[in-house]
Amino acid sequence: MSRFVDRVTIHATAGNGGHGCSSVHREKFKPLGGPDGGNGGNGGSVTLVVDPQVHTLLDFHFRPHASAQNGRPGAGSNRDGADGDDLILPVPDGTVVLDANGKIVADMVGAGTTYAAAAGGRGGLGNASLASRARKAPGFALLGEEGEVNELVLELKSVADVGLVGFPSAGKSSLVSVLSAAKPKIADYPFTTLVPNLGVVTAGSDIFTIADVPGLIPGASAGKGLGLEFLRHLERCAVLAHVVDCATLDPGRDPLSDIDALEAELAAYTPALSSDHGLTDLADRPRVVILNKIDVPDAADLAELVTAEVAERGWPVYAISAVSHAGLTELTYALAELVRRHRTENPPPVPRRAVIRPKAVDDTGFTVVPDPATPGGFIVRGTRPERWIKQTQFDNDEAVGYLADRLSRLGVEAELTKQGAVAGAPVTIGDVSFDWDPQVPSGEDVPIQGRGSDVRLDRPDRIGAADRKVARKARRHHADDFGSAPVDLGAEAFADAGMSDDGLSDDLHDDDR
Numbered sequence: 001m002s003r004f005v006d007r008v009t010i011h012a013t014a015g016n017g018g019h020g021c022s023s024v025h026r027e028k029f030k031p032l033g034g035p036d037g038g039n040g041g042n043g044g045s046v047t048l049v050v051d052p053q054v055h056t057l058l059d060f061h062f063r064p065h066a067s068a069q070n071g072r073p074g075a076g077s078n079r080d081g082a083d084g085d086d087l088i089l090p091v092p093d094g095t096v097v098l099d100a101n102g103k104i105v106a107d108m109v110g111a112g113t114t115y116a117a118a119a120g121g122r123g124g125l126g127n128a129s130l131a132s133r134a135r136k137a138p139g140f141a142l143l144g145e146e147g148e149v150n151e152l153v154l155e156l157k158s159v160a161d162v163g164l165v166g167f168p169s170a171g172k173s174s175l176v177s178v179l180s181a182a183k184p185k186i187a188d189y190p191f192t193t194l195v196p197n198l199g200v201v202t203a204g205s206d207i208f209t210i211a212d213v214p215g216l217i218p219g220a221s222a223g224k225g226l227g228l229e230f231l232r233h234l235e236r237c238a239v240l241a242h243v244v245d246c247a248t249l250d251p252g253r254d255p256l257s258d259i260d261a262l263e264a265e266l267a268a269y270t271p272a273l274s275s276d277h278g279l280t281d282l283a284d285r286p287r288v289v290i291l292n293k294i295d296v297p298d299a300a301d302l303a304e305l306v307t308a309e310v311a312e313r314g315w316p317v318y319a320i321s322a323v324s325h326a327g328l329t330e331l332t333y334a335l336a337e338l339v340r341r342h343r344t345e346n347p348p349p350v351p352r353r354a355v356i357r358p359k360a361v362d363d364t365g366f367t368v369v370p371d372p373a374t375p376g377g378f379i380v381r382g383t384r385p386e387r388w389i390k391q392t393q394f395d396n397d398e399a400v401g402y403l404a405d406r407l408s409r410l411g412v413e414a415e416l417t418k419q420g421a422v423a424g425a426p427v428t429i430g431d432v433s434f435d436w437d438p439q440v441p442s443g444e445d446v447p448i449q450g451r452g453s454d455v456r457l458d459r460p461d462r463i464g465a466a467d468r469k470v471a472r473k474a475r476r477h478h479a480d481d482f483g484s485a486p487v488d489l490g491a492e493a494f495a496d497a498g499m500s501d502d503g504l505s506d507d508l509h510d511d512d513r
């Protein structure tokens with residue numbers, strides 16, 4: 001027997017973005033070929049799509065981890081990395097998606113409805129894309145962003161037109177088996193049906209579906225029997241039909257008390273799908289009472305006796321026998337009529353092609369707040385600063401300089417200064433904490449000037465071209481005279497000077513990836 005799974009937890013992992021590449025073009029007779037590192041590809045996303053061919057969540061039960069492909073890294077010669085493939089997960093019609101806190105985030109009804117379960121990370125820019133007037137040959141590239149990882153709960157709420165409610169062994173499965181082509185298990189012991197079955201019923205030109213759910217007993221709302229677990233499959237049913245066993249020999253049971261007992265259980269059930277999903281309370285759903293087993297003589301008498309009393313409650317009553325098929329035609333057409341009326345009043349939902357989850361409306365802003373855990377420290381929050389941190393290779397000084405420029409351009413530095421941060425104050429952005437090293441001495445308002453006039457270029461420890469010339473001369477002079485031992489103005493000092501390009505503030509290249 002195939003297993004029926006109607007509630008699973010899945011872990012959707014989107015692909016990471018590929019890293020950008022830092023590379024310099026090399027070609028014979030072209031010593032300064034320029035940056036040519038390509039961009040990383042975007043990571044693939046995980047998307048849920050309603051597929052009418054899928055009827056259970058069983059696949060997710062066996063394979064709860066769903067991962068989309070990572071983006072490929074960029075490469076030299078301006079080759080961009082390929083995007084990772086998206087992962088499309090087919091889910092049954094009527095799947096409800098809940099987040100880890102149990103909040104409904106999507107109600108997927110209608111073939112083709114999609115839900116973005118996890119968004120792929122963006123690829124990092126390569127150094128070719130990062131080149132700008134100020135930073136002509138960037139010696140770094142941006143890292144790819146990590147893909148989202150979301151834990152989601154999927155619940156299947158069958159989409160049936162008529163839901164059968166009744167005590168165990170009332171004949172619900174028998175009724176479904178004679179009305180439709182479905183062949184559920186039927187036996188004379190309680191709780192034969194352990195999982196809901198759906199059947200398709202044809203009545204003239206009308207076609208509707210009927211759901212056979214496991215039997216209920218008094219106390220089900222408190223977990224007795226199989227509990228109310230399966231009532232979620234009735235939440236979407238247009239019509240609820242009580243199947244009453246008129247031939248039961250159980251003491252203390254009769255059709256009316258059976259109906260009352262189950263009505264009390266239904267009232268105790270709080271549907272998870274609220275009215276904004278276009279559904280009314282279970283209590284407001286139209287009811288039909290089906291008095292079953294009238295092929296048994298005593299049952300037929302009893303059915304006749306209670307019919308008037310049930311009808312007094314305003315519910316249509318049908319006396320039938322699933323075994324002898326008595327009264328089935330009338331019942332089928334009556335159900336079809338109720339379903340047709342419900343369908344005209346509630347047109348089917350238009351499939352939602354894309355269910356867009358609410359995202360931060362404005363990702364340009366940021367906030368700076370004092371860090372409660374560290375005196376004198378600050379926390380910077382904002383989509384962009386946090387993303388930039390993730391894109392930065394912290395072991396590359398030039399990349400760190402680029403980050404500092406971006407933060408400064410966004411106004412983070414100015415805000416920190418305004419809030420009284422001093423040099424060396426611990427600043428946290430996302431997962432990274434560092435000691436603040438203001439590019440501009442705090443309190444000083446340096447206007448942006450022309451290239452080459454930035455105060456930071458006047459570093460006293462800088463070695464200018466003139467100094468280098470002197471050093472070279474001195475070295476050559478020594479070499480000529482003594483043939484060995486150059487003066488110690490070499491490698492270390494030049495290594496320092498090589499970084500002079502970092503932190504230029506007239507960088508006009510304002511990419512935002």
Ligand SMILES: Nc1nc2c(ncn2[C@@H]2O[C@H](COP(=O)(O)OP(=O)(O)OP(=O)(O)O)[C@@H](O)[C@H]2O)c(=O)[nH]1
Nearest residue numbers: 169170171172173174187188191192193215322323
């Ligand atoms: N005489 C008679 N027996 C019936 C009729 N309908 C069902 N039965 C019998 O009642 C017993 C229970 O039938 P099921 O259809 O399995 O009942 P159910 O409501 O699905 O029961 P659960 O799945 O346990 O909740 C079986 O032995 C059926 O043969 C009927 O109209 N007449």
Ligand SMILES: [Mg+2]
Nearest residue numbers: 172173192193
């Ligand atoms: Mg059954």
